[in-house]
Amino acid sequence: MKLYGHPLSSNTRRVQMLCEELKIPYEYRKVDLSKGEQYRPEYLKLNPNGKVPALDDNGFVLWESQAILRYLAVKHGAATWYPTNLKKRAAVEQWLDWHQSRLAPEVGKLAMHTLFLGAKASPQAIEDAKSGLAKILPVMENALARQPYVASENPTLADLAIASTMAYLDMCRFDLSAYPRISDWFGKMKARPSFKATAAKGA
Ligand SMILES: N[C@@H](CCC(=O)N[C@@H](CS)C(=O)NCC(=O)O)C(=O)O
Numbered sequence: 030m031k032l033y034g035h036p037l038s039s040n041t042r043r044v045q046m047l048c049e050e051l052k053i054p055y056e057y058r059k060v061d062l063s064k065g066e067q068y069r070p071e072y073l074k075l076n077p078n079g080k081v082p083a084l085d086d087n088g089f090v091l092w093e094s095q096a097i098l099r100y101l102a103v104k105h106g107a108a109t110w111y112p113t114n115l116k117k118r119a120a121v122e123q124w125l126d127w128h129q130s131r132l133a134p135e136v137g138k139l140a141m142h143t144l145f146l147g148a149k150a151s152p153q154a155i156e157d158a159k160s161g162l163a164k165i166l167p168v169m170e171n172a173l174a175r176q177p178y179v180a181s182e183n184p185t186l187a188d189l190a191i192a193s194t195m196a197y198l199d200m201c202r203f204d205l206s207a208y209p210r211i212s213d214w215f216g217k218m219k220a221r222p223s224f225k226a227t228a229a230k231g232a
Contacts, residue, residue, distance in 0.1 A: 030053070030054070030055045030056065030084065030085070030086045030087065031055065031056045031057075031058055031084070031085040032044060032045065032048070032055045032056070032057055032058065032082055032083075032084055033058045033059075033060050033072070033075060033076070033081055033082055033083040033084075033085070034057065034058075034059070034060065034081045034082040035059060035060055035061070035062045035081050036059070036229040037062075037229050038062070038081050038082065039133075039193045039194050039196060039197060040080070040081065040082055040094040040193075041081050041082040041094070042193040042196070042227045043094055043095075043098060043189050043190050043192075043193035043194075044082050044084070044094055044097050044098060044101070045057075045223075045226075045227040046189045046192070046193060046221075046223040046224060046227050047098055047101055047102065047107075047110065047186070047189055047223075048101070049222065049223035049226050049227060050107075050110065050189070050221075050223045051101065051102075051105050051107055051110070053101060053105060060072055060081050062081065067079045067080060067081060075090050075092070076090075076092040078092060080092070082094055082097065084097045084100070084101075086100075086104075094190075095125050095128075095129060095186070095190060098111075098125075098186045098189065098190065099111060099186065102186060109183050109185070110184070110185050110186050110189075111185065111186050112181070112185070117180070117181065120180040120181065121180045121181070121185045121186055121187050123180070123187075124179045124180050124185075124187030124188075124190075124191070125186060125187050125190055127168070127169075127187075128187060128190045128191050128194065129190075131165050131168075132165055132169075132191060132194055132195075133194050134161075135158045135161035135162050135165060136158070136162070136194050136195065136197050136198060137194075137197075138154055138155075138157065138158040138161075139155060139158035139159065139162070139197070139198070139201050139203065140197040140200065140201055141154075142154040142155045142158070143155060143200075143201040144197075144200060144201060159203075162203070166205075166208050166211060167208075169191070169208075169211055170208045170209075170210050170211050173210035173211065173213075173214055174210060177214070177217075178214065179191065179214075184218070184221075188214075188218060189218075189223075192215065192218035192219070192224060193227075195215055195218075196224075196228075
């Protein structure tokens, strides 16, 4: 199995985290985003969106990191990470959707303008992302009052997805102290070997 990704990509990282958790061996192929390799014709045949990650599982090609998470979890029978029980699975789906449609865009905007855009960064965009997060994060903070992980008593695909994105909040030195349950949860996720093993190296 080949995983095409980039070391600074949180979208790649969540797939790598699941592979670490489930001990799934894979060959890592770096797509150098800084050189525009994601737009090379041979890569666009794998992922026509020009984005990482992409998975090639013995000729079966899949893109969209959360679709890859679901595929690998089902393939490897990882029922604690992706429950088979209808309602338990629906709760994981809810948080995966929340992550992708609510959290990731705001964290992405904050990271882009804080870390990557240099002179083109917009202070207004940073403020907008922070006010977006001030509306979104309380939803997760309240959910963690009910159980220790977002969808369940144990970590699921949703926690991997959220933790991989929140790694960028740390890089942006975003203050999470107003959210004590998120801070505890994030501490537990960061302590997992899968998080440590997938920290950006050789970007
Ligand atoms: N929804 C996609 C997002 C993929 C994505 O945006 N990847 C970024 C890196 S984290 C990328 O490849 N950007 C390169 C570009 O836009 O040129 C997923 O979850 O896989």
